[in-house]
Amino acid sequence: MSTPNSYSGPYLAEIAHLMGDPARANMLHALMDGRALTAKELAWLAGVAPQTASGHLAKLMQGGLLAVAAQGRHRYYRLAGPEVAQALEGLMVLANREGSGRRLPSRVGAELSFARTCYDHFAGKLGIAIHDALMAGGHLAVSEGGYALTASGKAIFVALGVDPDQSGRSRRAALRPCLDWSERRPHLAGHLAAALACRCFEMGWTRRRKDSRAVTLTGEGRSVLEAALPGFRCDAPEPAVTPSRREPAPAPA
Amino acid sequence: MSTPNSYSGPYLAEIAHLMGDPARANMLHALMDGRALTAKELAWLAGVAPQTASGHLAKLMQGGLLAVAAQGRHRYYRLAGPEVAQALEGLMVLANREGSGRRLPSRVGAELSFARTCYDHFAGKLGIAIHDALMAGGHLAVSEGGYALTASGKAIFVALGVDPDQSGRSRRAALRPCLDWSERRPHLAGHLAAALACRCFEMGWTRRRKDSRAVTLTGEGRSVLEAALPGFRCDAPEPAVTPSRREPAPAPA
DNA sequence: TCGATGCTACGGCCGTCACCGTAGCGTCCC
DNA sequence: GGGACGCTACGGTGACGGCCGTAGCATCGA
Known part of the structure; x- marks a missing residue:
């Protein structure tokens, strides 16, 4: 009752808050190519343990940002839609x-x-x-x-x-x-x-x-x-040495 | 070093985190009409004390989401640009x-x-x-x-x-x-x-x-x-009784 | 010059939440 | 079936950050 003008402010904050955590942002960023990834892959990409990732994914699901497809013992997560x-x-x-x-x-x-x-x-x-x-x-x-x-x-x-x-x-x-x-x-x-x-x-x-x-x-x-495509012109990418960055997981301290 | 694919993830999280606080979201929402508002107005709209609002506004400024125009003893805040x-x-x-x-x-x-x-x-x-x-x-x-x-x-x-x-x-x-x-x-x-x-x-x-x-x-x-505008057609809005919501401030408990 | 106003800086309190431990359930492979 | 694997649920710990108090600086009006 104290915030007369905040019609959608809270909802907006809710969505933004979901995206505002580094781990969740990493997950969302990784999913922006439209592929579906497993919880473990997302955990690794986000740099957190699978348990933590599981919690994050549940929150993102509840917020309607992700969709999931269960396939055997894997669960493939993807963005809920183009709006996301x-x-x-x-x-x-x-x-x-x-x-x-x-x-x-x-x-x-x-x-x-x-x-x-x-x-x-x-x-x-x-x-x-x-x-x-x-x-x-x-x-x-x-x-x-x-x-x-x-x-x-x-x-x-x-x-x-x-x-x-x-x-x-x-x-x-x-x-x-x-x-x-x-x-x-x-x-x-x-x-x-x-x-x-x-x-x-x-x-x-x-x-x-x-x-x-x-x-x-x-x-x-x-x-x-x-x-x-007449007129199509796209400068060549620099060959870009493959960085071969392949650390399997952060060594637990 | 543990998150090989998170190129912009952290930056994204930073911006989203700024928008993810209810008070800040209310402020941003209020500014979405393009007008410039003073810190006090924004504090009232967000439902927080001016001191708190000041801190939020500083954060939003540092994040590049807001621009400010000092005019006398007032500071008018507005969105930094259309992208925001x-x-x-x-x-x-x-x-x-x-x-x-x-x-x-x-x-x-x-x-x-x-x-x-x-x-x-x-x-x-x-x-x-x-x-x-x-x-x-x-x-x-x-x-x-x-x-x-x-x-x-x-x-x-x-x-x-x-x-x-x-x-x-x-x-x-x-x-x-x-x-x-x-x-x-x-x-x-x-x-x-x-x-x-x-x-x-x-x-x-x-x-x-x-x-x-x-x-x-x-x-x-x-x-x-x-x-x-030939073809322009816009249904009339319902007369919408003015709600006359005019509580000046939340009564401090 | 003096008081009032708008805004910001600092400090302490406290709630929220991210994090990972262990534990439990379901699925696949042999 | 037995074991490994993928994932989720729960509990305790720790820290980040929002909140408002008081205090201080700048500006406007009389």
């Missing part, structure tokens, strides 16, 4: 602003900002290159709550092996812009973008890096995209 | 999902979801109505990272008394979609949207409600918008 990933991206934009003083370490930052998965689609320089090439070519049109493909845009998706008319859940836009936290420019999200990313992994045009959201564009992938 | 508002909106989307069980109280929710300011532009049913009318009429086109006005769109802005070619900071898109947390559909953000909102308040087409982000569309405003 989008909210996290919004926070990443803040966390990586120049003003805040904290930036990604340059090596790692270069890999991640070249190409990575953002929930289920491409982000980074690669995602933006795709977005820009489609836009510059007039293959995108404004639509209900996002983008729609023009006829020429649909032809491009067909050429890449993605059915542009597969209407997933009709509520969500097939294509929409998503602000990129590393480049501060939009890339393509939505289930068509996800289908395109999926196709790229299937065909070996892109590959996931181990233990990272970073993505590698293969030589074949570059050729395919340049052929199908 | 956007990140908060992203969290609100999560906080107000059906699944979470917590929704806005219906009375208040109805007022806020009809029309409100979102940092510096209109959101809610009003914001969406403007967005939809412009889109349906073909007045928007996809542009570099957002929307651009077509010739007919520019004419509409001119008719409303807003210069569509005022290029603010050229880095930011003049118009871009912004997901609405109450309606789950996009409304218009960007500095042209802000200019339009500003014009509406100046001309008395809309009015702010006291102690709330809610906005009222006046009869004149409705006429003006319907005349200038």
